[in-house]
Amino acid sequence: MRLVTPDNIxxxxxxxxxxxxxxxxFRFYSLYDKIHRPDILEHAYRLVKANRxxxxxxxxxxxxxxxxxxxxxxxxxxxxxxxxxxxxxxxVRRALIPKPDGxxxxxxxxxxxxxxxxxxxxxxxxxxxxxxxxxxxxxxFVDHSYGFRPKRSQHDAVAAITYAMNTGHTQVIDADLSKxxxxxxxxxxxxxVAERICDKAILHLIKMWLKAPIIEEDKDGKRKxxxxxxxxxxxxxxxxxxxxxxxxxxxxxxxxxxxxxxxPSKYRARIIRYADDxxxxxxxxxxxxxxxxxxxxxxxxxxxxxxKTRIVNSLExxxxxxxxxxxxxxxxxxxxxYPNTQPARKSLLKIKAEVKELTKREHTMIPMDDIxxxxxxxxxxxxxxxxxxxxxxxxxxxxxxxxxxxxxxxxCRHKIRSFQSSVKEYNSxxxxxxxxxxxxxxxxxxxxxxxxx
Numbered sequence: 001m002r003l004v005t006p007d008n009i010x011x012x013x014x015x016x017x018x019x020x021x022x023x024x025x026f027r028f029y030s031l032y033d034k035i036h037r038p039d040i041l042e043h044a045y046r047l048v049k050a051n052r053x054x055x056x057x058x059x060x061x062x063x064x065x066x067x068x069x070x071x072x073x074x075x076x077x078x079x080x081x082x083x084x085x086x087x088x089x090x091x092v093r094r095a096l097i098p099k100p101d102g103x104x105x106x107x108x109x110x111x112x113x114x115x116x117x118x119x120x121x122x123x124x125x126x127x128x129x130x131x132x133x134x135x136x137x138x139x140x141f142v143d144h145s146y147g148f149r150p151k152r153s154q155h156d157a158v159a160a161i162t163y164a165m166n167t168g169h170t171q172v173i174d175a176d177l178s179k180x181x182x183x184x185x186x187x188x189x190x191x192x193v194a195e196r197i198c199d200k201a202i203l204h205l206i207k208m209w210l211k212a213p214i215i216e217e218d219k220d221g222k223r224k225x226x227x228x229x230x231x232x233x234x235x236x237x238x239x240x241x242x243x244x245x246x247x248x249x250x251x252x253x254x255x256x257x258x259x260x261x262x263x264p265s266k267y268r269a270r271i272i273r274y275a276d277d278x279x280x281x282x283x284x285x286x287x288x289x290x291x292x293x294x295x296x297x298x299x300x301x302x303x304x305x306x307x308k309t310r311i312v313n314s315l316e317x318x319x320x321x322x323x324x325x326x327x328x329x330x331x332x333x334x335x336x337x338y339p340n341t342q343p344a345r346k347s348l349l350k351i352k353a354e355v356k357e358l359t360k361r362e363h364t365m366i367p368m369d370d371i372x373x374x375x376x377x378x379x380x381x382x383x384x385x386x387x388x389x390x391x392x393x394x395x396x397x398x399x400x401x402x403x404x405x406x407x408x409x410x411x412c413r414h415k416i417r418s419f420q421s422s423v424k425e426y427n428s429x430x431x432x433x434x435x436x437x438x439x440x441x442x443x444x445x446x447x448x449x450x451x452x453x
Contacts, residue, residue: 003043003046003047003050005043006039006043008039009039009040009043009131012034012132013131013132013134013135014135016028016132016135016136017135017136017138017139018139019136020135020136020137020138020139020140020196021139024140026196027194027195027196027197027198028136028196028197028198028199029197029198029199030199031132031133031197031199031202032082032199032201032202034132035082035125035128035129035132035202035205036078036079036082036083036128037079038075038076038079040128040131040132041075041078041079041124041128042071042075043131044124044125044127044128044131045071045074045075045124045127047127048120048123048124048127048241049062053120053123055119055120056090056092056093056118056119056120056122056123057090057091057092057093057118057119057215058090058119060119060120060121061120062120065120074121078121078124078125082125085201087125087205088208089122089205089208089209089212090118090119090121090122090212091212091213091214091215091225091228092118092122092212092213092214092215092228092237092240093118093214093215093216093217094214094215094216094226094227118212118240122209122212123240123241125205126209126240126241126242127241127242129202129205129206129242130241130242130245133197133202133245134150134245136196136197137196137245137248137249137252138150140196140252140256141248141252141255142252142255142256142258142259144160144255144270144271144272144273145248145252145255145273145274146160146272146273146274147244147248147273147274147275147276147277148244148245148248148275149248154274154322154323154385155388157272157273157274157321157322158321158322158324158341158388158389160270160272161272161279161281161321161326161339161341162326162339162341162389164270164272164281165281165314165326165328165339166338166339168283169268169269169270169281169282169283170281170283170313170314170315170328171281171282171283171284171285171286171311171312171313171314172279172280172281172282172286172311172312172313172314172319173279173280173281173282173286173289173290173293173309173311173312174279174308174309174310174311174312174319174320174321175277175278175279175280175293175304175309176277176304176305176308176309177251177276177277177297177302177303177304177305178302178303178304178305180247180251180276180302181235181236181237181243181247181276182234182235183234183235183301183302183303184234184235184236184246184247184250184302185233185234185301186207186210186211186232186233186234186235187233188250188300188301189210189236189246189249189250190203190206190207192249192250192252192253193206193246193249206242206246209240209242210232210235210236211228211229211230211232212228213225213227213228213229214226214227214228214237236250244275247275247276248275250300251273251275251276251300251302253296253299253300254271254273254293254296254297254300255271255273257292257296258271258292263289263292267282267284267285267288267289267292268282268283268284269281269282269283269286269289270282272321274321274322277321277322279319279321280293286311290311314326314327314328314339315328315337320344320346323343323344323346323347323385323386324341324342324343324344324347324386324388324389325340325341325342325343325344325345326339326340326341327339327340328340340389340390341388341389341390341391342389342390342391342393342394343386343391343394347386348394348397348398351378351379351382351398352398352401354378355375355378355379355401355402355405356405358371358374358375358378359371359375359405359406359408359409360409361409361412363409364409364412364413368410368413368435371409372406372435372436372437375402375406375437375438376436376437376438379402379438379440380438383395383438383440383441386445387441387445388445389444389445390444391444391445392442392443392444395440395441395442396442398440399439399440399442402437402440403423403428403431403437404419404423406426406431406435406437407422407423407425407426407427407431408422408423410422410425410426410435411423411425411426
């Protein structure tokens, strides 16, 4: 269930937003006292808890907090520490999580992955800070930025891409930033924050979180510092409560230059950005927009990944963004081109791999109800995201694959020797009616998406 922002907090956010919107050069100097307000801390705690994160490096869970004196003790103590300027950020934990190609990458505990977390008290303070300062920066953010912003989603970004393609922007710069979160310079980031916020106490909080030591545990449980600390000069560890806002704010400089200089009309080009991922869709020449982007990124001490950044003619080939594949296709009926939007091949392979893992032979000893429950949970989430655009063909193929995998799994359970016999015995009607398998829709997702807005 989505948490509703209390009226008193919403009014504060609205006031800050309007002030920032009306005066683009105004600097906010008295915000720290808002962060340790009891109502804001309580709302921040409930938002953090709703994310269902695990304990941080201190091992303290939500149950521990609520068992040992509850919020009536935890929040006043945290508020007092903030008020008396005694709050200190805890180290963050790093773990290695698998990438799609089988390799692993290290991530600081500011990553939004369930098994990797900062301390709960740090998350609460970060959330309280975000509640207060986000409306200020929201007033500055541009329309073509969609990532980690209130009332904006991946589907909004996808819709913007299809609209641009439909209006003739078919030449695409498919951009990829090289190690964006690891390379953001602290000094420049803090200067950008200070353009709007001159409250030294808040700037100090952000600096603490940027320079928090990163701790890693080996297989024996021994801890060692592997990064961060006072000497660190770069990087915003991914996934923290405040990190998406900070990373958005830094790359916003590119957005600001693009809009203020009238480049959409000058270059006949549109930027669609979701956090550090962005594409530039052009009606004509792509070299000038690309040269400008390189110049701005160089000023920001960021670089494009040359191996992954490419120029695409969407009339001839596809490109992938946010898990979707885009390409201009010709209609057999009218002969006109239209933007085809469907789940990317990698997205389909990933969900198929997860289905395969859940239904493999070794799991025949697990109760079938448990397998169906886990399978349905994954499928519902995947469908909710990808039920968009021209998805019907992809969904039909996936539906066929799932039915066969589940039928084969049931055949193994009941000692049916052949795959054909298993599929015949456990037909689709039986899978849905008797076993409760989630039925993937086979219709396009346009109506569903637009109806939800």
